[in-house]
Amino acid sequence: MSSAEVAAKVVKSLEREDYKLLKVFASGLKQHESLTKDEIRSYSKMHENVVNFRISRLHNMKLIGRNERGYSLLMTGLDAIALRILADDDIIIGVGKPIGIGKESDVFEAIAHTKDERILKFFRIGRISFREARRKRTFTSNHSTHHWLLINIDAAKKEYDTLNQLIYTGIRIPILYYRAMHCIVMNRIDGLRLADIKELEAPKITLQNILHDIRIAYKHNVINCDLSEYNVLVDSGNNTWIIDWPQAVSRRHPNADDLIKRDVYNIVKFFNRRFGLRKDVNEAIGEVMAIST
Ligand SMILES: Nc1ncnc2c1ncn2[C@@H]1O[C@H](COP(=O)(O)OP(=O)(O)OP(=O)(O)O)[C@@H](O)[C@H]1O
Ligand SMILES: [Mg+2]
Known part of the structure; x- marks a missing residue:
C-alpha cells in the first residue's frame, strides 16, 4: 500500500486531538525539523498526559517519527493532513484507485461531493534518493524526510501557480480545484x-x-x-x-x-x-x- 493509501485509511480514525497535534507539526514545518515534547505541549496548549497519549498514537500510526531531538512529521503524516484538509473543505469525499505511481508523484482518482471525478496528485520528489539513502544507511535522523516534505509542498505550489497562470489562455490543461500541502486536485482528463x-x-x-x-x-x-x-x-x-x-x-x-x-x-x-x-x-x-x- 502506498503512503497515500495508508493515510486515506488512517485519516478516518484520526480523532480531533490527533489532528490538532498533526497541525502543530504542519504549522511549524518551515521553522522546525523536529519538535520536543515540551514544544509540542506549548504549541498545542494540551495537557502533558494528552500530548503523551496522542504522540504515541500518531507514532503507532506512522504519521510521525522519533529522532534524537524529538518527533517529526513523516510523509504519511503530511498525506493525512492534506486529505483531512480536502475532506474538511468539501473538496473530496473519497479517494479511489491509484492511476499513476510515477517517479515524482502518486496520482489517485477521487470523488468530489458533486460526485464528479477528480485527480489527486501527491508530490513525491526525492522518494528514490530517499529510499536509496535509507538502504545505504547514510543517515539516521529524519533530516532528509523534513527536507523532502518542504520540497514537495513547494513543487505542489509551483504546479498550482503555473496552471493558474495559464487558466485563461484557452490551452488544454487540467482544471485546477485546490492545493492542500503537497497535493493538488484537478479534473480527470479521460x-x-x-x-x-x-x-x-x-x-x-x-x-x-x-x-x-x-x-x-x-x-x-x-x-x-x-x-x-x-x-x-x-x-x-x-x-x-x-x-x-x-x-x-x-x-x-x-x-x-x-x-x-x-x-x-x-x-x-x-x-x-x-x-x-x-x-x-x-x-x-x-x-x-x-x-x-
Ligand atoms: N488530470 C489528469 N487526468 C488524468 N490523468 C492524469 C492527470 N494528471 C495525471 N494523470 C496521470 O498520472 C500520471 C502521472 O502524472 P504526472 O505526469 O503529472 O506526474 P509525474 O510525477 O511527472 O509522473 P512521471 O514521473 O511518471 O512523469 C500521468 O502520466 C497520467 O497518466
Ligand atoms: Mg509526468
Missing part, C-alpha cells in the same frame, strides 16, 4: 498518454495542436520544461492535454531558450518517429518562439 498511442487519425494536425499550445504558453511566459510523450494526454476526440507543470520556468530563466527548444524537440522527434512525420525541428521551434504573431 484520455491516454501520447506515449501509449500507436495510431492517430491525423498526426500532423495533432502535432500542430500541441505546438500551438506550447506557443501560447510560451507567449504567456511559461515553458513547461518536462514536455514529452509522457506528459501529453489524448482524449477520444483527439484533443491533446498537456499535464505535469511543476518544473515550468518563465522566459526570463537564463536557459529559457534551451528549455523551450528541448520541449519542442522532444515532441517533434516523437511524432516523426512514431507516426512517420517529417516535421523539421528548427521550423517547429521557430513557429513556437515567434510569439509576436
Whole structure:
C-alpha cells in the first residue's frame, strides 16, 4: 500500500486531538525539523498526559517519527493532513484507485461531493534518493524526510501557480480545484498518454495542436520544461492535454531558450518517429518562439 493509501485509511480514525497535534507539526514545518515534547505541549496548549497519549498514537500510526531531538512529521503524516484538509473543505469525499505511481508523484482518482471525478496528485520528489539513502544507511535522523516534505509542498505550489497562470489562455490543461500541502486536485482528463498511442487519425494536425499550445504558453511566459510523450494526454476526440507543470520556468530563466527548444524537440522527434512525420525541428521551434504573431 502506498503512503497515500495508508493515510486515506488512517485519516478516518484520526480523532480531533490527533489532528490538532498533526497541525502543530504542519504549522511549524518551515521553522522546525523536529519538535520536543515540551514544544509540542506549548504549541498545542494540551495537557502533558494528552500530548503523551496522542504522540504515541500518531507514532503507532506512522504519521510521525522519533529522532534524537524529538518527533517529526513523516510523509504519511503530511498525506493525512492534506486529505483531512480536502475532506474538511468539501473538496473530496473519497479517494479511489491509484492511476499513476510515477517517479515524482502518486496520482489517485477521487470523488468530489458533486460526485464528479477528480485527480489527486501527491508530490513525491526525492522518494528514490530517499529510499536509496535509507538502504545505504547514510543517515539516521529524519533530516532528509523534513527536507523532502518542504520540497514537495513547494513543487505542489509551483504546479498550482503555473496552471493558474495559464487558466485563461484557452490551452488544454487540467482544471485546477485546490492545493492542500503537497497535493493538488484537478479534473480527470479521460484520455491516454501520447506515449501509449500507436495510431492517430491525423498526426500532423495533432502535432500542430500541441505546438500551438506550447506557443501560447510560451507567449504567456511559461515553458513547461518536462514536455514529452509522457506528459501529453489524448482524449477520444483527439484533443491533446498537456499535464505535469511543476518544473515550468518563465522566459526570463537564463536557459529559457534551451528549455523551450528541448520541449519542442522532444515532441517533434516523437511524432516523426512514431507516426512517420517529417516535421523539421528548427521550423517547429521557430513557429513556437515567434510569439509576436
Ligand atoms: N488530470 C489528469 N487526468 C488524468 N490523468 C492524469 C492527470 N494528471 C495525471 N494523470 C496521470 O498520472 C500520471 C502521472 O502524472 P504526472 O505526469 O503529472 O506526474 P509525474 O510525477 O511527472 O509522473 P512521471 O514521473 O511518471 O512523469 C500521468 O502520466 C497520467 O497518466
Ligand atoms: Mg509526468
